Amino acid sequence: MQPFVMNSHGRMVFPSNFLPELDFTVLDDLDQLSAVIRRDFEDKAPSGTEILRRIELGSHYGSRYELMRDVALNLFWSNRFAMTMYEKRPTRWRDVPRHRDDVFLPVLTPWEDADRKAAAVQNAYGALPATWDEAAEDRIFAVLFDVWRSRRFHATELPAIKPTVAQALVVPEQLTYRLASYDPNYPVYAQQEILDASQDVAELEALDRWSMVLHNQYPWQRSETSLVPVGELHDDDYVVVFHPRDHHVLDFLRRASRPAPATRRRRFGRSRDIEATPPVRPYPPVRVAEQFEVLPRIEALAAVRGEHLCTNDDLIRNSAYSWSPMSAQEIVDKTGIESRVYTERPLEDLALQAAEAALQHSGRRPEEIGAVLFCTCTSARLIPSVATWLTGQLGMHQTHASCDIVAACAGLPYGLSEATRLLQEVRRPVLLICGEKFSDKIGSVRTSRMIFGDAAAAMVVGPVEDGGRSDVEVLQTYAGGPVSEVNSIIWPNPEFDNNITVYGPEVRSLAGRYLQQMIDELRDQPAPEGRAGTLLDGIDLVVPHQANKTMVVGLAGSAGLSPEQLYFNIATVGNTSAASIPLALVDAVTDGVITEPVRVFAPGFGAGAVGGYAVMTVDPAVVAPESSAREVGSESPQPDDGTPSSDHVQAAFG
Template structure:
């Protein structure tokens, strides 16, 4: 459920954004569950009383604003049933009385429910449509059919429902009673929800919400009432709750057993090293000089635009427009791959070997830089060796340095060259699209992609292509844990804590630039190493953030190259993908000296200063599928939406 699908209109859809699923395998206490539920449901949703108050004070500007609040209220009212249980209408005579995995909800009548329902019904037609009156009326009809028949109070719902035996012990307890039940009561299918399509992205998202909420009550809602057990007849129907999967059953067992939660030890206060770690002057330190023989990029094959994100607005997202996403991140679209990570990496590796004119048996080592591989045994690097037909290499291993993966990979490749004096294949590959779930910050930023480089020994007398190497790691625990995957608090999906990420990125970027300003320029030139840099290709983390940090460190925006507006943040793959795109877009047309800094998860960072010859880059232009699956060409960019590459061409002549 955490990956993307393409619907019949050719649009990207994230089912998990609208069909809530919690992974309870790592939740140990009710307190942990309550914090997740509060964050994802309660803090985003108004109560019925709050909706009534906003109606009475004229706080709703449009019909959409009212409908959005109604939908959020209904998600909140179903917060436990929609995430933990399957609702199964059952004849009272057929309900098991002694099982410990069958539950009946205890419900309270909705206070002033009729008044709250009437207020919404009367307010809606008096408000102006926001975009499309016909569509908004249709969506409101679905939502109000649920809201208008709501019977129970939502503020006091417990996560753990009583068993049938426990329910019967509670004098006066109320539960749902259905006078009749039609198992063929119409509901929306999975395909109906995925294939939902509206011209206005916000209305498409709201329409999906309405369908999912309708499916929470697959019976004639007009005949539902709250009834005591003593008044139930054998032929009455009650709504029995069953745990939706084995993770929920396991969670309920842990609660009954009283398993004590685990507590991580408190981190020590971080202290700086006893002396700084100097940058590695490659030509002074190593006999075998690294030469970049090839660079190949593999972009994701599916475009996910900011509008696509809005079409997939999750029930736990605060309102945000496509333009606001662009302003906050510098990203207008990101690319996702239909391929698994292994195939992305393999395509890049095969392309790099072909570009370098190398056979697999010539390669001395294989390094894969990634933080999104779920493959532990064998490592992705050794998997590639097997797929490429490498009978034996000196070393093959994965490097988990996240957004600093490329500098780490080149640094390790340089050291391995000294031992094997044979080319090293460095593959940087990431697939985030299936590890995000409905976490908005991560969904806004991350994309999929891969790039591979062949780093070989330069010929005798050749200085090679790498000037400097530098890697760093760690910092305060808050920065080390600023990007997490898996993260139990966010349903084991990747999560980003923005202020901490900005702190570590600013710390490392400032340190890098200060170091380069203190080092002499190469080849006897005047000035510092920083003065000798032709182009800065930073990790494509967040364009807005990186530009701000760079300017704070004394750089100007036109010194930096970005392709993040088109590909998103691909972590370890972002720097080599950006170098490829700079060549493709004509920003790099002759050999240049590039400063490539990376920084991110784990408070890991690093940089490489290297010479990039566009002749070694295999330029590819990925096919862009039309948003609606047609073959129509994309419109040319306007002056307002021109790519970062065009600006870089002007900046660098």
């Protein structure tokens, strides 16, 4: 889990974006580690030689920010293994263990043209105009440049696995760090100071955090550091000894040092190329009134959304070193999202609040409910299921069925379909809840961070009284497709530290395929009673899964729907997967788009290549007044632990 935190300024911060941590429990060998490192650290980072070339060409850098960003990216890259795998501990040479397999001595190659590269960056910075805030940029540059000019080693061919001390001593002419002195009280930034970085410009705030993290990689007087042969070290010399960050790293080092096993652990993956064959005959949509004896009626609909707004500016303030530059407006243009909602509460807490609100609005008592269904793809609770947990919290002594349904963004049509089937057996209301919490399952992958949000919604689906009409007219669900589409959204994903990842082109492919199929099916269905034409002609409003507005509008247009027919609330809540359609229905009522009973087409599609839709009548009277999320206890201020403050660090640079 990678939760966000609220800093002392009340701003949202994502520590995983600038404090690199890899999950070594999911890495088997050096090839897998290399792929992760290449993606996260190398692909976006220029080498020192490339920075020098860009400066000498004289046309690449138009502002100080662009130069500082490249320098910072280079420094993250040059520390790619030290930051993710090891702790650096300056130690007197006489006290360094010589025969342990968990103590390592870095063997380094001198950085080519180090003085020339340092001078080039310093001179280029002075010649460039300030980008936004000259004083802030000068302060950030001072921290970054002190690390840059003190860099001693060449980074292109750094090994992930450092030699043990005994191995390093076998070749005494190999070079390692020697410190002229070491002060254990050398000033570094405390983690809270890094979280509390604050700049008026979002891009500068991110760079400010980067500079603090990079400074902390070298907690000693860097100007007095040199590279010397291991064989020339004296007892009173300080060296920089590397220790594994934790036992997971040590286990990986030992695992990777052994011969590769004949077979690797089986993983969910995207590599198998299996031809997907269509079913022997299509699955027709379910016309509810014709197929079922007990007809469903939506008695209540309630929604609860996350209590924290995460704006696009918040994303830029938290830019990860693996992100390409993107502005807040460019995120809007790409996704249609201006902000998304996050919660500090557990997912089941949101679900419970939504369920209670729906029950209250419907006038139903817990003991009247025949089944509880919970649709989600982000639950961290396996035993008991969230649905059964909810029955306990709601005081239900027994239900006919309570279970979780993992249908991702098609959660509502899947849930409504199952609720309608259960009505035939229980002939009493079914409580259907859709909820997601993505905010703590997103690492440093920008695609996921741009899109997803947290919310829950609940419906009470009851039986229609004798002679009444059903609110739900047509239901359809699907699953399947090419392997690349089935694995287009993955969580947990070992290739991305078990965080959620989205492969955009495949998602677009499955969404376009399903939307066209859905529209074709509606065109083949007769119009509702009293209307001419097809069922599609009888639709008053389209409320699609809020995946990505830019993508959905384009795909819907290709399928024959105009933007005016579609309702979106994604701009302020993001993509909340299973909760997105019911949450959008609530907002359509709140926004005055639905003011009387209207026929809604609600298509959903997403992870696992699932899809489905409901054609239903939504009466604004069923929507419960939305209550705010229950208050969350704020974090207590962190005590002073004696760690040097930022004032001390700044004083060190003059």
